[in-house]
Amino acid sequence: xxxxxxxxxxxxxxxxxxxxxxxWSLFQYPPKLELAAAAAVPLLLLTILLLQGQNSCxxxxxxxxxGKYGAPRPVEMKGWRWVALAFCLIVLLNPVSCLIxxxxxxxSRRTRPRW
Numbered sequence: 001x002x003x004x005x006x007x008x009x010x011x012x013x014x015x016x017x018x019x020x021x022x023x024w025s026l027f028q029y030p031p032k033l034e035l036a037a038a039a040a041v042p043l044l045l046l047t048i049l050l051l052q053g054q055n056s057c058x059x060x061x062x063x064x065x066x067g068k069y070g071a072p073r074p075v076e077m078k079g080w081r082w083v084a085l086a087f088c089l090i091v092l093l094n095p096v097s098c099l100i101x102x103x104x105x106x107x108s109r110r111t112r113p114r115w
Contacts, residue, residue: 019043 004020012021019039026036077084 003018004024007016007018007021008024011018017025019042023036023039023043026032026039
């Protein structure tokens with residue numbers, strides 16, 4: 001049910017229904033609760049199946065569920081550290097530089113667009 005917002009905004013006005021929007025439409029007036037419950041059963045079964053699959057995969061892997069962990073180990077990046085530093089600086093400084101640039105430029109005379 002987490003994938004409801006985008007289909008509801010984009011698909012419902014066009015008359016296109018996905019499973020979650022169909023369940024939602026069954027709750028509208030007059031509510032058809034029995035059909036909504038029946039339509040939700042495949043989603044429930046799929047969720048249970050996927051959670052069981054995740055549980056079986058993670059049980060086979062070596063994963064510390066107890067919460068105990070070893071000491072953190074540094075990662076050897078060698079020559080990639082400068083690339084990683086440049087990427088981090090771009091990601092951090094790009095929005096800030098755009099805001100500073102936008103705030104420092106003069107406003108045009110038109111504040112509203114002409115349509």
